[in-house]
Structures are given as structure tokens and as C-alpha cells.
Amino acid sequence: MSKKTYSQAINEALRQEMRRDPNVIIIGEDVAGGHGASGETGGVGGVFGLTKSLYTEFGPERVLDTPISESAIIGAASGAAVTGLRPVAEIMFVDFVGVCFDQIYNQAAKFRYMFGGKAKTPMVIRTAIGAGLRAGAQHSQTLHPLFTMVPGLKVVMPANPYDAKGLLISAIRDDDPVIFMESKLLYGMEGEVPDEAYRVPFGEANIAREGKDLTFVAFGAMVQRALAVAQTLAGEGISVEVIDPRTTSPLDEEAILDSVAKTGRLVVIDESPPRCSLAGDISSLVAEKGFRSLKAPIGKVTCPHTPVPFAPNLEDEFMPNPRRIEEAARAVLAYR
Amino acid sequence: MSKKTYSQAINEALRQEMRRDPNVIIIGEDVAGGHGASGETGGVGGVFGLTKSLYTEFGPERVLDTPISESAIIGAASGAAVTGLRPVAEIMFVDFVGVCFDQIYNQAAKFRYMFGGKAKTPMVIRTAIGAGLRAGAQHSQTLHPLFTMVPGLKVVMPANPYDAKGLLISAIRDDDPVIFMESKLLYGMEGEVPDEAYRVPFGEANIAREGKDLTFVAFGAMVQRALAVAQTLAGEGISVEVIDPRTTSPLDEEAILDSVAKTGRLVVIDESPPRCSLAGDISSLVAEKGFRSLKAPIGKVTCPHTPVPFAPNLEDEFMPNPRRIEEAARAVLAYR
């Protein structure tokens, strides 16, 4: 056990799994870096440095730099997966999935069902998500609803370093395609992380804070924001439970329903735009299966129905921020 | 006014708009057909015949056959749109959007906002949706949540020939990109359709049937199924209101909320899989803004969380069918 950042936890999970299983390979743009150049090869380790030093340890056969061709990256990963490898592909920013989405949702995700259960596609797609870096409309999206809606995909959103490592190890050992969504805002977050390999199972929520007056459900980077508002409200004697489902699909419905059964009030906080969102999804779950517990309308805090704006003040207001979360909480709490 | 099929209504809308405005062009695969072949050119008019005889009338400058390159089709349409044309692009089956999704959600949909309101992208993407034709996992999807979630897109799902014509004319005259989703199961549906051009506005629901005990919200091909079940239940003295929002984005929230205010009970019927679905979206709307009216949990009838199966018996059970709709309705009605 020692203090590690979210980035280090991910890097460590990759290294340990690659050591354990020679079938695990890494494929993506600049995951090594420097190929064909006059200077050092393998020193980049991905634009965010997540695959740093893996090339040095595992070499060009297992850490594959590619052209900027995301469809071929994902196709190469799924083709390698159905023939026996366990690739971890990197799509640098989730925003880029539009150029390779077919290979994800029509191909990799469907093989198992469409082929009558006879194909196994153990692959992970790691990708960086979220606004807040002033990266503009095409480098700041979250897009997890896009994957959550697809039958055949598992979708993971770690909210802290411990979960990042444990969930990534689960993802690599899973036999279905897994989308592993890394919150850019959390890369620098520190936490206690065991040095050895361990798994955090899919579909088991983390109760990030216990409470009895109101339930917050939040994912990824939004968990910290939810916790911060819960803390503020605690000062007024309001007890908020914060549920982090960890994986959006499979979803731990029970943890959410149990919490709402206790609190009777729910606010879902999520960084996608409002329509067909994860916030709406969870709200509708409770409106169907937890209706009897509900004492108030279900609040949602999402981004507005706009692309991500560039200017910092606009972007800060765009994201679910403590002010907006608090407002939603108070509205739900005030309902009689 | 005369009886026309859904297909004929769409074809007529295209023809009339092309006559009215020389900027309207059609672009897609086989929208004319026969180019470069030894026989007839222009006789195909799209695999479903929707653009039939337009090539003959408007010629190769305005009805453009393309290679099988959907990204280039959509890009060509949006590039033409921002420079002054009003293209109607065809993506044969909505399932194919995965190969060109970037050009839709990151490009066309974002131009206006991302460029500070200085770009106008008047284009329509026509595409065929839905299961029921035994076309298998990659030719039977609906995927409207995929578009509904994207800020900057308008999404249209006509449920009958009258709406098909009027909504398509609105789409062509709209200055934003519009996704026009044609239900394959409805292509042969007949109805009264005015001969002249007319618009059905976006964001205005059609109350397909009035009722007071229960609200059904359904889109596209599901509207007929909802009506059929409403009819069955009427035989038992249960009065069901059927709301067809016509466009998923913009969404006529008011019509839905008004109906639930009256009935207190809601079942949403939609042919996408359950997660981050349109069904969930509408349920969450009512759970937030119509909570006080609700007398029962909100029911959802969707496809299961699987790809579309091929075998006819599996596919029939996969789709929201009258039995499943009726079951959901009875459960919501029975709630006390």
C-alpha cells in the first residue's frame, strides 16, 4: 500500500497485467512514441503519460504505436481479441470515437451475441473523458451514454486511484469488450493503492458516503463534486448519501434503489448533456422500480444541451458545479 | 388530398422541395443508381425506392450517387450546407452511422455553436430505422438516442404518411442539421396526404388518441402498436391517451406533462434497448417535472439489452409487441 496518483494506478495495473499474461498487448497512437524519429523511442507513453515505460519493459511486439487510424486500431484490437490476445487499445480522447464507432458498437460489441455465443472478445478500450481542461468542443466530451446504451459493452468510470487500478485489472481479465473511461480531471488525484494486483468487481457500487436524507448518484470526476456538496450540507445537519456505481453497465441497480428506499430523495449528477443521458437513465430506473420510496421529484444535474464551450467561465458554468448541485439538492429537499 | 404511402409522401416532399429551391440536392449511395453500368441510369432511386424518379427530373447535378463512403457523404453534405446548399443526404440504414458518426456529432452538429453562431448548416440526413425485417444485428437498429443526445441535432421520427411529408419539408427548410428517421415498417403504410407542400412543425406532439386513465408515449412505428393496445384496453373501459411527440429533439415536453397531469400514469414505448434510451429520457422528464401528477411507477417497454436477433421468433419477441405493451400497461394501472 502506498500513495499513488490515478495515473500511476492505471500504469501499474497495465504493467502488472502485462507481466502476468503475455497475451496482454497495448495498441494506440503514441503509446510508445518516437517511432521513426531521430531521437528517443518509447519515451512518450501516451499524451497523458499513462503507458509510460511500458515500451521499455515489453518492447515493440507488445506496445504498438499506430498511425492515426482509430477504426483500424479498434478493428486490430478486436481481431486480435477474437483470435486469442487481450489487447488494451487507447483512444486518446473519447471525442474521437466518432471515427471508429462502427468497429466498437457494430463489431466488437456484437460478436458474442451475433455469432451465437461462439466468439469471445476480451479487449479494453482506454479513453480520456471530460471537460474542464479548456480543450474545446471536440476534446472535452464525456459520451458515456453512447457506450452504456450498447448491448455487449461494459462501461467503467473509476472515480479514484484505488478503483482505477482494481477496475482496470478486472477489465483486462474480462472476456467482453470493456470501455474504460478515465477522467482527465482525476489523473493527478492521489490515494492509497495496494502495490499488488487486485480486482474491483463490475456492477458493485461504492457507497462513497453514507447518509439518510438524500441520495446523490455520481460517476467519475463528479463523485468528488458530489462529496463536496454533501460535506457542505452536512454542516446544516443534512445527511447525504453518495453512491458511485463505478460501472455504468453493468449497473448496480440494487445499491441505488436501496439508498433511495432509505432517503426517499434522489439527485443524479452527471457530466453529459441532458437528453438520453446517464442521469435520465438512473432517474427512470428509480421512477420505475423505486417509485414507492420516492418523496420528491428526481433531480438531475447535467451539462446544458450545448457543445462544450472553450472560454473558461463558460466551461465552468457548463459543467455540473457545486453551486448547481447544491441548488438541485435544495429543491429536492424542499419538496413536500 | 389523396391516399399515399409513407414512401410516396417522402418522395413527394423531396420532389416538391427540389422544385421550389434549386439549392436542395440529394446525395447518397444508389440514390439514382446504375451509374457506370451498361443499362439504365437513375432507375433505382435508393434501395427502398424513396428517391425514385428524382434523378430523371433533376439530373446528375442534383441527385448525386456516391461511393460507399459515408464519412465523405456526410462531410460533403455539411460542407455543401455551410457554403449555401441544402443537401439531403441518405444513410441507407441507420446502423451504418458508426462509420461516419464523427462527421455528424463532432462536425455538422457543432459548427453553429463552436463557431459562435456564425455558421449555418442546413442539411437533412434521411435514414431507415427499426427491426422487424429479419435483417439481422447490423441492419435493424433504431439508434435514435444516439442522435437525441447530441446538442445541435434535430431528430425527427414520423409515424404516418401525413407527418412524413410535413416533417420532411420542415426538415429541409430548417437551418440546423436534422436527422430524419424513417421506420422501415411504415414504408407501405397508407394515409391521406395533401398534394401541396405543407409543414408539420418540430416540437409539437400529435395526440394520436385521447384518453384519461393512462398515457402512452410512443415514436415512429411504435405509435401504431400503442394505438392497437389502447384499442384493446378501450374494450375493457380503460381510456388510454397516446402521445406521439413526432420529434425526439426538440421534444414537446408540455404535451407529455399535460397528459400525465390528466392521467397520472405513464408507459413509454420505444424500440431502442433500455439503457440511456428515449424511454428512460421521457420517464426521467416526468419523474422530475411531473412528479406531483404521478399515481404509479413509470412503465417502460423497450427492446432487451441485446443486439437484434435474426430468427423471426426471437426478433418478434425482441421488439416491443402488443403483449409486452399490454402487460406494462396493466402493471401501471394496477398500482395503488
Add this chain to the structure above:
Amino acid sequence: MQLSRDDLKRAYRGMFTIRVFEERVNKEFALGNIPGFAHVYLGQEASGVGVCFDLTDEDYIGSTHRGHGHCIAKGCDVRGMMLEIMGKEGGLCGGKGGSMHIADMSKGMLGANAIVGGSPPIAVGAALTQKLRKTGKVAVAFSGDGASNQGTTFEALNMAVVLGAPAIFAFENNGYGEHTAASYAVGAPSIAERAKSFGMPAEVVDGSDFFAVREAMGRALERGRAGEGPYALEIVCSRFLGHFVGDPQAYRLPEELAKARANDPIPRFRARVTEAQLLDDADLDAIERDIHAEVEAAVQLAVAAPRPNINTLETDVYLRY
């Protein structure tokens, strides 16, 4: 490599099985026994069989919407195929896939693919596995002339070169993508030259000549098995019927169709082997009788078979909601 009498019989068996199977698909479709769409491989038999002839079960192929011929050439069971195409229990994909999604991992068949350009990137991945494991095996991506214009296909060509993957790109140029001619939709003067410009060897082959296809494929295989990287073949052939079963094809003149039929790969093969006295008519006739019986049995079986159990709707996917 010289072909033995048994080899030649195997080749004829492959092509003739495809022929009879596809004619029967056409007929059963008309009879209403086949749900959905079907795209038959009639006229292209020499391509599939020529490409797959020297592949093992551990070599992989990725296929297209027009995949029955590839499946048969790669050794898939025709009963399992017919059951699948009719949407019946016991089909190769349990009835969940259908004509456009037949796969059989045990035969190295990675699936027909209803997305044009879907297979090439996947085949690069299968080839990568071979490269990393140094198996000396290859992966073939079948694509049509139409698919040769899809961005995913181009990316796969470049990726295979860059990663040195033993992928073989078999472009079956049957002159049409749906109802549009390749002469219109392929802006390049030649699909092979375009592939070559990506940095791999490429050649044009007469796709109605089994021997020519097999020989060209031999050169591709030699390179692949030696770990020297990808190869492309432009296999020029003819689609005897329409794009899908039922396409009236007004865009093709009768003369064009007649010319295609005149170059039928199956009589060509027969003429060549009988004239060279490698096989005699009796050998070939015996094969034909066999195959007719085999396909007939497959159809009987499939027509009589039950639909998949309704409980399978939600199996083979990891969870239900």
C-alpha cells in the same frame, strides 16, 4: 505447387458446393423459407475457393454481406449454414446471426459482415495475433470493389503495412457495389494499383479462373507465412445475379449478363481439367451428384428444424436489465 487429383476434386467440390448452395438459397428465398435479405455468390466461386484453397483452419478470413461462398470455401458445414440462413435452431450462430453474420471460429471464419468495410480492420488484428505468436498463419480480408472505397478499408491497408501484419486483402471486384458500377465509384484507375501505393505488393487476377486465383494467393501466402507483411489481390469476377435476391437489375444489359455467364468459372474449370486429362467427366459428375444430395439434405433438415428456443433471446450477452 502442383495440384494432385484429390486437390482438383476438392477444388471442384468447393466451387460446385457454392454453386448449388446459392442456387438453392435463391429458390428457398423465393419460396419464403429464408427470412430477410440474401446476397448470393453465384459467379464468384473461383475467387473464394481459390483464395481459401491453401489455408488451414488456423488461418483466418473475414468476410462480407456476400459471405456464403467464403464460408463454404473455408470449410463451414453447409447444414449449419442452411439452418442459420433459415433462422433455425442448430444454425452456426444459433439462428441469431443469419445470412449476413455466419461465423465459425473453429474454421477460422471470423464472420460475414453486414457493414461494408467492416472486416479489413478485424483481419489486421487476426493477422497481428499470428505475427506476435509467430505462427506463420495469415488472415484474409475479403472486400468488394464497393468496400474498397470505405475509409476503414484504407486504414486497414496502411495499418497492415505499418505493423507488418500478415494480412491479405482480397478485393473481389465484381464490377458493382449494389446498383452502381465500380467504374463510377472507384475513382482510381485500378484497385490493385491503389493498394500498391499503400506500400504492399498487389496484383490483378482473373477471378473466374480458379488456377490463377490460387497461384496469386500462393504468392501472397508465401509473403505472409514468411512474416514479410501484407499483400493485396484485385480479383476480377462477375456477379451473375442482382445485388440481393430479387434485384431486377435494369441497370445491366442482357448482353453484359450473357458475357458474364459465358465466362462461368465452373465450366471453365471442368474444361481445363478434362482437356488436360487430369480428371474425367465421370469424376466430376460423381462430385456433382454428391453435392446435390448434400445440399438437398441440408435444406430438408433446415426446413424441418424448429425455431431457436425463445429463451435464447437474452443469452450470449452479459446481462439483462
Add this chain to the structure above:
Amino acid sequence: MQLSRDDLKRAYRGMFTIRVFEERVNKEFALGNIPGFAHVYLGQEASGVGVCFDLTDEDYIGSTHRGHGHCIAKGCDVRGMMLEIMGKEGGLCGGKGGSMHIADMSKGMLGANAIVGGSPPIAVGAALTQKLRKTGKVAVAFSGDGASNQGTTFEALNMAVVLGAPAIFAFENNGYGEHTAASYAVGAPSIAERAKSFGMPAEVVDGSDFFAVREAMGRALERGRAGEGPYALEIVCSRFLGHFVGDPQAYRLPEELAKARANDPIPRFRARVTEAQLLDDADLDAIERDIHAEVEAAVQLAVAAPRPNINTLETDVYLRY
């Protein structure tokens, strides 16, 4: 076409504006005045200016993440650009776009584009408008060597040929896509040859020589304006700095960088026009002083400007929920 003294001054002004602007972006980024990322165009000035030199406001360009130089070459206002890059009110996109999304329809600038390969299909569409309206105008798609491997780019090449669209593909080969060399990621021996194999004329140009770029572009333009279809240029140039501002570039040896600097397009231009006595140092120095003042003023303005009004968050999109 022979260049007048005024033309030459305009060319120098264009290149030097880019140079000073980008050096300043670099500096302001370090000072924390520029949010997010910035990719500067230093070293590639002759390419953007050479390509855009004979374009009018009614000709279009589509650009990349490294778009500042293209914007300036196409006539965008540097104040509006600097305001945009700093995320301020009055920016060319109202502060909503930022460095990677600067657009100005009034100048025929269809937008920088943060998706690699995003612009080529769009440029084909803009070219199509010109073709249908018979304007004699063209649309240029700038792409990097990295972008030349993206499927969308390949599709655009083929589509332009098939539709006969007056699109010009300007591939700026600066040797790198992020931190990976083109020599690794482009499997083809040559980007120009690869483009040519799609069925259009293509040539390789020395991208550090303004005159060479402009002349090659002249041939492309002649074809485009005459309605004869697309053209491709592989413009070989150098990226003086890292991929983004802040990239330490350990993957490039100092010698390589020094070599690139030794071939700086701006001194090359100066030497050529002064040696040929077309312009003298005083002319050029005057331009330089002007530009320094202009960029300084733009920075002052932008630093002092307010952020966009918060109410603009939900404008320019058709609805709110």
C-alpha cells in the same frame, strides 16, 4: 503568374505575421494567458501562405488543429484570433471555439478542426457547391502527414475524384504526427503517390519555399477553376517546435531541429527577394515593424478583454432543456 512588389510584400507580411503571432502564442501560453492547448505553425509559414496566396474570400479552406497559420493566410483578423485563443468576448467565435476551432465564413475559412481528418470530407462538400454553382472557386483541405492516414481523408480523395469536385488536398508533411514520425506511420513510400493512385494529379513540393508552394498551388488552382477536378500537394516542411506548446521533444535530436531551422522559410524568402533585388531590406524591415506592432496590439487587446458574457453559454444552439 509573375509577382509584383506588392504581391511579394503581401507574401512576406503573411508569413511574418504567422511567425510573430505564433511566437507570441507560445509566450502567452507560458504566461498562462492562453487556456487549454495550442499547436503552433512555426516553420510551416510558407506552406499556408503559398497555398492561400491566390485564393479569394469566396474560395474555401478547411483546416486542422494547427490552424492559426491557415487562418492568417486566409485573411482572418489577428485581433479576433487572439481574442478567441484567449477565450475572450469579441473572439472570432465569441470565445466558444478556441485555438482548435477558429472559423470565419466571411473569409472562406471553414474552421480549424480538432479531429484529425475532419476537414477533408467537409472541403469536398464546399467544393461541390462551387461545382454545382459553376463559380470557378475551389475548396482546399489542409491535412498533416498524420491525417493522411485517417479513413475520412482517403474517402474524401476518392469522393472528390468521383464527383469531380474542385477540391485541393494540401498535405503538410512536417514529418510528425504528434510524437511519431511519418516515416513510421505512413506505410506508403510517398503521400503524393498514394494520392495520385486515387486518380488525381499530385506532386511533392518544398514547403519551405514560398515560391515553390505557390507555383504548385497554381497548377492545382488552374485545374480546379477550370472545373477539371481535384488535385493533391504533398508539402514537405518542418515543425520547429513540439506537437503542442510544451512538448519537450526528446524523440528529436538537436541536429534534426537545427537542420530544420537552417531551412527556415522566412530568411529563405528574404534572401531570395533581396538577392534578386525585388525588395530591399528596408521594405521588409518596415513590414516586420508593422507586424510586431499589430500583434502586440492584438495581445494587449485580448489580455484586457473581458470573458464572454455568461448568458452566451446557451445561445447559438437551437434549444435548451
